[in-house]
Amino acid sequence: MEFTAIPGVGEKTAASLAELDDAEAALRSGDVAAIARAPSITEGRAAAIARAAVRREHDDDGGFLATDRADEIYDQALSLLQARAVTDYGAKRLQTFFPSSAASRIEEVRGFAAAATERDPDPDLLDALAGVEPLEPAEGIRVRERCLATNDAERYAEAKAALPELPVEVIDERRELGELGRSYSTVYVLDAEFAGIDVDGDVRVVPDALERPAEFVPERTLTFFADNRERLLAAAAVHETAGTKPSGDLDSLRAALDRVDEDGGIVGDEELERLSVAVDDLDAAVSTAESVGNDHLRDAIGEQDVTIEGTDFLSLVEQGARVDSLLSRELADDYDEAVRLAREHVVDSLDLDSGEAEFVERVFGGEPSFPLEHNEEAVSRLSTELAADRDRRANRLETELAAELRDLREPAESMVEEALELDVELAVARFADDFDCTMPTFAGEGFEIEGGRSPLLDVDFDEVDPVDYGVEGVTLLSGVNSGGKTSTLDLVGLIVVLAHMGLPVPAERARVSRVSELHYYAKSQGTLDAGAFESTLREFGDLVAGASGRLVLVDELESITEPGASAKIIAGILEELDEQGASAVFVSHLADGIREAASFEVAVDGIEAVGLVDGELRVDRSPKKNHLARSTPELIVEKLAGESDGGFYRDLLEKF
Known part of the structure; x- marks a missing residue:
């Protein structure tokens, strides 16, 4: 179908329609919801395009309503129908119904109306429909912890267009790739020539990443389902109330939605939750650990009788020793115990594993001192490691769940569209019931x-x-x-x-x-x-x-x-x-x-x-x-x- 042949459709709108999977089918059937999924096309605009496409399909010149009063009668009839739609979508979809002299169009709608008037506009079903809206695309996604890398300027531009959610870095040599590996939790390299290179961090060479972008930005799928959770659940409730069989499996959909939080993140994974809590609470845990260690030292000092021979005292002072050093000989064991307690608090409070606990060894330790202080560089390194582990696990889980949800997306979209179309049918049924109508x-x-x-x-x-x-x-x-x-x-x-x-x-x-x-x-x-x-x-x-x-x-x-x-x-x-x-x-x-x-x-x-x-x-x-x-x-x-x-x-x- 030549989209620009539809009255009112220009080149820009035609280009938007071309991005739909099956625009021709949507246009022929007047599927406003499907047409509205095209970029920059609102539901109102979609209804106008659908109406024009249907007219063209049935060779209708649009001249049936030949006077202003005839137009007014149609507008009043349409208003009566629209007043019986529950959803905004249903009201707009009803705009695709118009009087026509084309027998094919009349018979097409008569078939629809005959089936619609068999529907039961049950009040519970109408209440369920109130929460159904067309699904919204996922927008505004920005990923900071992962990046793409390439040494090709043309591929750089392609990457920016295909995966706008990810940072794209230009690299020239192995050293730069190593720096990226330390800066990002995961680096996707688009150039095959870097295959086999050994650098720090999670660096993956994936030359075909631009051909399957959804796999590398699972947030697209997860955010879509998170943003549309209420719409999807409402549509599921409509099908259950109506006793109709939706396109997808409702139990699978609900189970998958339970694993996505409102921001599109993963819920229900204990290890991810442990790592997330550890990253968020690390500074507080270190601060508390310092207090634990210092409380022990303070108590130990208060209970000690420290005796230093005069010659020892003079010798230490002449060597420039601090009072801390003078005390260290007497309190060495207590200092070691304070360090142990501090480290133990960090490990226990954050539930760190053995590998992560090794980093804590460098957070507290060294020469005895009072008060006990942490090594900020070691804390920063531990924070980086925990965050990288968290992000890598989250990305793996998100990728797995997104793959599952991608299989559910088309049935979910169909389920919502079917619920919205049911609203249109029920509007016709309610119109027929309210005004004691019959088919002429x-x-x-x-x-x-x-x-x-x-x-x-x-x-x-x-x-x-x-x-x-x-x-x-x-x-x-x-x-x-x-x-x-x-x-x-x-x-x-x-x-x-x-x-x-x-x-x-x-x-x-x-x-x-x-x-x-x-x-x-x-x-x-x-x-x-x-x-x-x-x-x-x-x-x-x-x-x-x-x-x-x-x-x-x-x-x-x-x-x-x-x-x-x-x-x-x-x-x-x-x-x-x-x-x-x-x-x-x-x-x-x-x-x-x-x-x-x-x-x-x-x-x-x-x-x-x-x-x-x-x-x-x-x-x-x-x-x-x-x-x-x-x-x-x-x-x-x-x-x-x-x-x-x-x-x-x-x-x-x-x-x-």
Whole structure:
């Protein structure tokens, strides 16, 4: 697939998409989560790309929603769906559902919707979904204790690009490699010519390291799982609650996650924990050991009776001896015991092994002195050795665990994507449940709706009166003010939009014809000036000159100008649509004038008011076929005529 052929995808975005493992499959299926894994592509941008790719796949030009009001109906339908998604991802993924004239796209979504409506939106499952989010890539990783080394400038640049987490050092000779071996816990040499060289430290010659970078930076994998731990566990809970079988083994995933801490480090290894504690507590242990040794010396000095012959004293002073030296002959054994106690404290408190204990021998010792003091250089050397041992063990364990987790990564990603897609299915299922929806059928001309109820009204859905209405060809819809003509048009528009999205519709039964475009014109707000009137006429001129196979819904077009002229204009538009065989519903109070002006017999349906009760209209919301509904003024005059003994109201009523 040529990515730049997708509308809205330029060279930079195409390059990001190319980094995905199977971008074509993700684009064809509208997989927003997979597309969003591409560098620099957000979920919102991924949804737009997916929508454009799906349109291209089904040869959809995106022209189904031909007017602003048609767009508004779609936006309202989409909002109702998105409100039933638990995750942000689900809301964005639903944006890839759109009304289309392409039969292949409609059938594709109908298959999805049929399966979705079989789902049970259990409250526990919805709660579990609340913690699921798309997985985040591991970022900001910096490794300081290991490095790469090369003597080739080109390979240096390749190493910086392939393994940006590691320092890359340039070396020219063996001596420099030895220095690196003493500075880093592990050195990975990229040049084969250094194979067999013997230098201090953990130096490994790995010429192919750049071909398998993840093995040399296990932190990538460990950080990924650490950062996404809660998302992964939430997705696992979703599958368990839903009773679905995820792509990976949940027990293996949980066991592996238990071995990674929140920073991507290893947990559960006693030896690594011992070394880590030893490095962290070394200075404190040495300081305490000094106190232990000095306490022993202080007690020993306090208990000693020291006798020095005069000639010995003079001789020692003449030789420049310190008082410490004068005392050393008498306290040599106690000093040795103090050193032993200090060394023992360091070894015991840090749980050092025999090899590490040898370094402690150099930390305390030497000529007797008081107070007892440690050798800072020896402490530094011990700290370096402990840290190197810790880092080497951590790296080995991280490498082993990362290898295990790499095998789990693809199933884990699929598990999360499946949970997120389940949210999309459940949103459709909840929409269908909340609004008593059914899957519509495509057949014939026009539409036929039974028991349709609009969720777009500003009342509780349970209080919405059901509507039965069907139209084939061109029809005028008449009725009293506030009788439900506009809401009927909205219901028709909504059902047609949802049907062409491939989704269930809010009706007991619905049949619609497959149309190429939906033209829905909302009621104009007052009479138009000359310029706006001309622009509107041009718009309808383009409408009647357009292709066939459209559904046209128009709400009170007569409000654009004087009633007499409006009737003639509407009649002319209806004549053109009738000749094309289009289906159309025009809401109008000028039915008589339009029929008189038209050159064909215009069908008229009516939403009939059954009377006035306490000043409120009582209306049969389902339009009656071939019936010109009475107006509100007529109903009021009729009511007054029945209540009055005079003849004025009866005479007035006869004029209707």
